[in-house]
Each structure stands twice: as structure tokens, then as C-alpha cells.
Amino acid sequence: MSGIEETRKIAAGLTEGSYSPGFGNEHSSEAEPGALPHGRNSPQRAPLGLYAEQLSGSAFTEPRAHNHRSWLYRIRPSAAHPPFVRIDNGNVRSAPFTETTPDPNRLRWNPLPEPAPGTDWLAGLWTLGGNGDVTQRAGMAIHLYHANASMDRVFGDADGELLIVPEHGELLLRTELGLLVARPGEVALIPRGVRFRVELLEETARGYVCENYGQPFRLPDLGPIGANGLANARDFLAPVAAYEDVEGPVQVVNKFCGNLWAATYDHSPLDVVAWHGNHTPYVYDLRRFNVIGSISYDHPDPSIFTVLTSPSDTPGVAGVDFVVFAPRWLVGEDTFRPPYFHRNVMSEYMGLIEGAYDAKTAGEGGFVPGGGSLHNMMSAHGPDRETFDKASAAELKPQKIDDGLAFMFETRWPVTATAQAATADHLQSSYDDVWQGLERHFRP
Numbered sequence: 425m426s427g428i429e430e431t432r433k434i435a436a437g438l439t440e441g442s443y444s445p446g447f448g449n450e451h452s453s454e455a456e457p458g459a460l461p462h463g464r465n466s467p468q469r470a471p472l473g474l475y476a477e478q479l480s481g482s483a484f485t486e487p488r489a490h491n492h493r494s495w496l497y498r499i500r501p502s503a504a505h506p507p508f509v510r511i512d513n514g515n516v517r518s519a520p521f522t523e524t525t526p527d528p529n530r531l532r533w534n535p536l537p538e539p540a541p542g543t544d545w546l547a548g549l550w551t552l553g554g555n556g557d558v559t560q561r562a563g564m565a566i567h568l569y570h571a572n573a574s575m576d577r578v579f580g581d582a583d584g585e586l587l588i589v590p591e592h593g594e595l596l597l598r599t600e601l602g603l604l605v606a607r608p609g610e611v612a613l614i615p616r617g618v619r620f621r622v623e624l625l626e627e628t629a630r631g632y633v634c635e636n637y638g639q640p641f642r643l644p645d646l647g648p649i650g651a652n653g654l655a656n657a658r659d660f661l662a663p664v665a666a667y668e669d670v671e672g673p674v675q676v677v678n679k680f681c682g683n684l685w686a687a688t689y690d691h692s693p694l695d696v697v698a699w700h701g702n703h704t705p706y707v708y709d710l711r712r713f714n715v716i717g718s719i720s721y722d723h724p725d726p727s728i729f730t731v732l733t734s735p736s737d738t739p740g741v742a743g744v745d746f747v748v749f750a751p752r753w754l755v756g757e758d759t760f761r762p763p764y765f766h767r768n769v770m771s772e773y774m775g776l777i778e779g780a781y782d783a784k785t786a787g788e789g790g791f792v793p794g795g796g797s798l799h800n801m802m803s804a805h806g807p808d809r810e811t812f813d814k815a816s817a818a819e820l821k822p823q824k825i826d827d828g829l830a831f832m833f834e835t836r837w838p839v840t841a842t843a844q845a846a847t848a849d850h851l852q853s854s855y856d857d858v859w860q861g862l863e864r865h866f867r868p
């Protein structure tokens with residue numbers, strides 16, 4: 425069986441029932457009977473000769489509601505490794521982002537070009553920009569990826585958690601805590617420090633990544649919405665324990681304070697036979713999002729579409745929000761229904777997973793799947809001319825928006841582009857033109 429066939433077979437065996445559901449749950453799982461100790465985390469001798477190890481994603485002392493840790497029972501402790509040495513960062517960049525001057529202009533990119541043969545997910549990671557400072561655990565980076573080979577190495581990110589948004593090509597994520605499949609239309613989260621390998625189920629894979637240096641993504645509070653709605657906790661799926669028992673050289677890459685470091689282990693670090701805890705990867709199907717909107721008039725602010733939020737130190741002001749524009753009905757009366765013209769103190773990066781977006785013209789040179797737009801702090805944007813003209817004249821019958829899936833990484837700090845993003849051939853040169861020709865109609 426070729427690598428890709430084997431990956432496909434494993435992925436096909438993973439159904440919803442193969443996961444452990446519930447956002448932030450205290451999950452527990454064992455791949456061999458009796459591997460998980462009961463009644464204590466660290467017995468004098470862990471079961472089956474395994475090593476017990478705690479992986480902490482929050483300070484020990486953080487409030488219980490935000491405390492993240494998992495206990496791993498593994499063939500070898502993570503501590504058994506040779507020194508890490510610096511390797512080339514490839515196209516990965518990290519905060520602070522100082523390669524370019526922060527740009528108030530509206531920017532839009534086409535999809536990443538084809539990768540060279542043999543580009544795995546990590547080699548295919550390409551940083552667009554970001555903010556904050558990795559050493560302060562604040563801010564975020566926006567990456568895209570375009571890969572055409574499965575990793576045979578293992579990666580872990582000490583700088584932040586990784587929210588992976590596939591746009592083309594299913595991925596099998598083999599993590600320390602087990603296996604996840606992430607398809608276009610789903611998102612996967614790898615918590616800070618959790619090691620994983622990405623295998624492709626198709627010849628190529630393309631998508632987006634939000635690397636969140638700040639507080640781990642959590643579900644937003646629902647306030648007056650009530651006890652249910654938006655992204656429901658039960659739809660987040662954590663893996664169950666699945667380990668590989670591989671003796672032999674495995675390259676382990678560690679992203680630490682903005683640089684890639686590697687060590688060659690004499691075994692696979694994906695050797696966790698059992699685990700329990702709440703510092704877990706998960707996958708979530710964006711089509712499960714319970715979209716709430718206006719059933720009277722006006723276009724609500726897109727915070728109503730928040731899937732996950734990473735709070736900053738200022739209440740109500742997110743380090744980064746992950747927002748989805750999922751299929752929904754528009755019924756507003758006497759309302760301009762698409763997104764309004766606006767200038768926002770928050771900075772907005774938008775990507776498209778599929779189809780079209782209702783404020784932007786689709787098609788060649790427009791806002792296309794795999795492309796993205798950046799509207800930095802206070803930059804003026806909103807419907808392009810074509811959208812404005814159409815929506816101002818549209819008959820206001822109930823309308824289903826179901827031809828696309830777009831998302832936004834919205835952050836409190838401006839996004840500074842990397843040099844490669846600011847000079848890329850796939851940066852569109854005349855994006856401003858979409859707002860040309862919005863003529864005056866005011867004739868007092």
C-alpha cells in the first residue's frame with residue numbers, strides 16, 4: 425500500500441464515534457487496556473511500564489475554568505531526547521513582525537503558488553503577517569500552507585496553539601493524543617506544545633493557520649443568547665489515544681521563540697498509550713455552527729459569528745477571534761443586507777474556504793478560495809461597488825446565503841505583513857479599484 429492509500433484507509437476508519445466529544449472536557453482514553461492509572465496521576469510505577477508526564481498549557485495556578493493540562497502515559501518520557509539545533513525557518517516568520525512598515529492600505533492576495541515537489545506541511549507553511557511578541561505570549565501570526573507531501577517528521581509549537589483551516593485537501597493529523605481528520609469546512613486545533621505529524625489524503629493540501637500566541641481559544645460567552653447556540657460544545661471532537669511504537673530515527677521540529685529547532689530522536693514521540701486531561705487537540709465542523717442573526721432589521725456586527733475567542737488582558741477585547749460566515753438566511757426588512765461600510769479598530773484578515781462571500785466580488789482576481797484580504801485597524805472597507813449596487817436595489821424577500829464559507833481572524837492589534845507577503849507575486853495590485861465608481865447620489 426502506498427503512503428497515501430494507507431493514510432486514506434486510516435482516515436476512513438475515523439468516524440464521529442471514534443472521537444471523545446465536548447469542548448474543554450476532562451477526557452480520558454487508553455489505547456491498551458489498563459494503561460491509564462486510576463485514583464492518582466503519578467503512581468510509583470505507572471501501568472504497563474509506561475512513563476507518566478504532565479503537559480501544562482496554562483500556569484499551574486490559573487483559575488480552574490481556564491486551567492489546561494493533560495497527563496500522558498508514554499513509552500518514553502519526552503525528556504529522553506538529544507539537543508535541538510537550529511534549522512532553517514523556511515517561510516515561517518514570528519512576532520515581533522518588523523520586516524515591513526505596518527500598512528494602512530487594504531491588501532488582498534490570490535492563493536499561494538504551487539509548492540516544489542516534496543513539500544510537506546511544515547515546509548509549505550508561509551507566514552503572511554501577524555502581531556504581538558512570541559516571548560510575551562501575546563498576539564498572533566497568520567500563515568498559509570500549500571503542501572504536496574506527507575510529513576515524515578514531527579512538529580510541535582512552543583510559541584502558540586495552531587488553528588488549522590483546510591481549504592483544499594483532507595489532512596490526517598497524528599498527534600500525541602491521537603488521530604484527527606480535518607477536511608475543508610472543518611477546523612482543527614493543535615494546542616501549544618502538542619507534537620503532531622500532518623499526512624495528506626490528496627495529492628495537495630492548502631489552507632490557513634492562525635498561530636495564537638495568547639490565551640487558548642475558548643468558546644465565547646453567550647450572554648442573552650442563552651445556554652445554547654453559536655458553536656455548541658458537544659460538536660468539538662477530541663481524539664482518543666492512539667500511539668505509534670517506532671524505534672528508529674525520527675526528526676522532531678520544535679518552534680521556539682520564532683525559530684525552528686530540530687533533534688533526531690531514536691523513537692517516535694507519538695508514543696502516548698493513554699492520557700487524560702483537557703489540553704487536547706480537537707476538530708470542529710464549521711457547518712455545525714448555529715448561526716444567529718437579525719430577524720427584524722439591520723445587519724448585526726460579525727461578533728455574532730464568533731466560533732472561538734482568545735481573550736486579551738482587556739475584557740471584551742480579543743487578542744484574536746475566529747469568526748465564520750456560514751450558510752444562513754437573510755430576512756432583514758428595509759435593510760442593506762451585506763456587510764456595511766465600516767472602519768474598525770480591530771484588524772481583520774479574511775479567508776475563503778469555499779464559494780463566494782457576500783460583500784466581495786468573486787472570480788478571477790477577486791476574493792477567491794485560498795486567497796485572503798487584510799483590512800488593518802481603521803482601514804475603510806465594506807461592500808465593493810458591484811455588491812453595493814446590487815444590494816441597494818435588491819428585492820427584500822428572504823434570501824438564503826449558501827454558496828460559500830468564509831472566515832475571519834479578527835485581532836486587537838494591527839497585522840504587519842512579512843516581507844514575502846508584501847512583495848509576493850500573488851498580492852493583488854489593484855484591490856482598491858473594487859471601491860472605485862461609488863458615485864455621489866446626494867443632490868440636496
Ligand SMILES: O=C(O)Cc1cc(O)ccc1O
Nearest residue numbers: 725726763764772783805806
Ligand atoms: O467583510 C468584512 O469586512 C467582515 C465583516 C462582516 C460583517 O458582516 C460586518 C462587519 C465586518 O467587518
Ligand SMILES: [Fe+2]
Nearest residue numbers: 768772799805
Ligand atoms: Fe470588516
